Amino acid sequence: MLMTGAQYIESLRKLNTRVYMFGEKIENWVDHPIIRPSINCVAMTYDLAQDPQYADLMTTKSSLTGKTINRFAHLHQSTDDLKKKVKMQRLCGQKTASCFQRCVGMDAFNAVFSTTYEIDQKYGTEYHKNFIEYLKYIQEKDLIVDGAMTDPKGNRGASPAGQKDADLFLRIVERREDGIVVRGAKTHQTGSINSHEHLIMPTIAMTEADKDYAVSFACPSDAEGLYMIYGRQSCDTRKLEEGADIDLGNKEYGGQEALVVFDNVFIPKDRIFLCGEYDFAGMMVERFAGYHRQSYGGCKVGVGDVVIGAAALAADYNGAQKASHIKDKLIEMTHLNETLYCCGIACSSEGYPTAAGNYQIDLLLANVCKQNITRFPYEIVRLAEDIAGGLMVTMPSEKDFKSETVVGKNGETIGDICNKYFAGSPEYTTEERMRILRFLENICLGSAAVGYRTESMHGAGSPQAQRIMISRQGNINAKKELAKTIAGIK
Ligand code: SF4
Ligand code: FE
Numbered sequence: 001m002l003m004t005g006a007q008y009i010e011s012l013r014k015l016n017t018r019v020y021m022f023g024e025k026i027e028n029w030v031d032h033p034i035i036r037p038s039i040n041c042v043a044m045t046y047d048l049a050q051d052p053q054y055a056d057l058m059t060t061k062s063s064l065t066g067k068t069i070n071r072f073a074h075l076h077q078s079t080d081d082l083k084k085k086v087k088m089q090r091l092c093g094q095k096t097a098s099c100f101q102r103c104v105g106m107d108a109f110n111a112v113f114s115t116t117y118e119i120d121q122k123y124g125t126e127y128h129k130n131f132i133e134y135l136k137y138i139q140e141k142d143l144i145v146d147g148a149m150t151d152p153k154g155n156r157g158a159s160p161a162g163q164k165d166a167d168l169f170l171r172i173v174e175r176r177e178d179g180i181v182v183r184g185a186k187t188h189q190t191g192s193i194n195s196h197e198h199l200i201m202p203t204i205a206m207t208e209a210d211k212d213y214a215v216s217f218a219c220p221s222d223a224e225g226l227y228m229i230y231g232r233q234s235c236d237t238r239k240l241e242e243g244a245d246i247d248l249g250n251k252e253y254g255g256q257e258a259l260v261v262f263d264n265v266f267i268p269k270d271r272i273f274l275c276g277e278y279d280f281a282g283m284m285v286e287r288f289a290g291y292h293r294q295s296y297g298g299c300k301v302g303v304g305d306v307v308i309g310a311a312a313l314a315a316d317y318n319g320a321q322k323a324s325h326i327k328d329k330l331i332e333m334t335h336l337n338e339t340l341y342c343c344g345i346a347c348s349s350e351g352y353p354t355a356a357g358n359y360q361i362d363l364l365l366a367n368v369c370k371q372n373i374t375r376f377p378y379e380i381v382r383l384a385e386d387i388a389g390g391l392m393v394t395m396p397s398e399k400d401f402k403s404e405t406v407v408g409k410n411g412e413t414i415g416d417i418c419n420k421y422f423a424g425s426p427e428y429t430t431e432e433r434m435r436i437l438r439f440l441e442n443i444c445l446g447s448a449a450v451g452y453r454t455e456s457m458h459g460a461g462s463p464q465a466q467r468i469m470i471s472r473q474g475n476i477n478a479k480k481e482l483a484k485t486i487a488g489i490k
Pocket of ligand 2: 099190455459460
């Protein structure tokens with residue numbers, strides 16, 4: 001059954017998720033002003049699925065049960081599915097201007113589904129069967145799952161087993177008849193607090209020495225021994241200001257990252273999808289990373305659409321919309337944004353079926369996609385700041401604009417003075433101008449910058465991770481042969 005956004009929010013209240021922020025336990029985290037925008041953002045993925053005009057993008061038929069499900073819980077069955085995934089993400093980005101968090105689960109489903117099939121083929125294990133039963137449960141209940149990969153990693157020069165503190169990569173600490181006990185953490189987990197479940201994967205390719213670290217499993221977000229420490233964002237405490245609205249830039253939506261700690265958590269046997277088969281850790285990582293690098297060719301493009309729109313509005317409000325350099329900057333922003341979209345669509349169009357039957361993206365093109373994402377949003381934001389003007393970061397607070405304190409000799413209030421001196425084009429109100437500048441501030445260097453800027457750099461893997469994949473997939477030797485043939489070199 002598909003949930004509505006409101007039902008999703010209510011379903012979170014039933015969980016006993018342990019959340020800490022600013023050094024304290026947060027009891028009612030669902031209504032916490034800093035957390036709530038990130039929950040609203042996930043709720044959008046439910047509400048859009050209820051809207052008939054988006055049914056083709058947001059919902060589909062389950063390959064496991066034949067029932068209608070949210071596309072975020074789907075196993076991609078064709079290149080058309082892969083393209084629709086990207087289009088769905090662009091749509092969600094356009095509606096929220098934020099990270100809507102649900103893709104990490106979708107990307108994990110598809111990576112774990114195909115990898116477990118191949119592990120079972122080699123080792124005669126039952127991970128694939130376990131995973132299918134698990135995914136049926138997720139699809140049926142329409143749940144949010146945090147697909148969690150990134151370990152703390154400690155000393156980057158040492159392997160998981162080579163760390164001074166053995167907990168710096170998540171590992172198996174006990175093997176029992178009925179399951180395993182795991183210990184460690186996953187860092188900067190997108191949407192972890194807003195998820196009903198966690199689906200854990202290893203973070204790097206491993207060797208035999210790392211056997212205990214080669215583990216994949218699922219557990220509820222409120223499992224015994226599991227807790228989360230909220231990651232703060234710039235300007236986050238503005239959300240705590242009474243009556244805050246304009247100064248937030250994006251009042252309704254936001255992203256979320258947290259440190260997720262597994263303090264000896266028991267995982268029953270039927271929720272285990274990898275347990276010591278270290279030679280498959282790399283495959284799971286590569287596939288998940290590939291899908292998530294494709295994802296950015298959708299979500300960041302959708303947010304980019306909103307940034308471009310906001311920059312164009314800022315130009316209108318400044319009265320500068322007719323200047324040729326402004327028009328040219330908007331064209332450049334559009335060109336960059338659509339180039340990213342091309343990459344998302346291209347790696348999807350060139351997808352292929354895995355042995356398990358679901359579709360995988362073209363890995364080289366997905367890595368090129370994400371590599372561009374580590375650059376173009378920065379240029380788009382640079383141009384947006386250029387168009388917006390310095391007022392974006394020097395403007396007084398919304399309380400000043402609304403203040404009735406008299407400051408002028410003729411009885412003018414602080415509000416009167418702010419509205420007078422920060423007016424732009426006479427066709428628009430000063431408040432409209434403020435709102436769009438605060439929105440741009442939020443996305444360029446406020447709390448939304450986590451999702452649009454720094455996440456574009458490091459989310460789904462830092463630039464160097466893509467360059468390694470590009471060097472592996474780029475086939476330089478074949479290119480040398482091409483040149484030799486034409487140049488007449490034997
Ligand atoms: Fe989805 Fe993009 Fe957020 Fe990743 S960064 S979870 S792809 S919205
Ligand atoms: Fe991300």
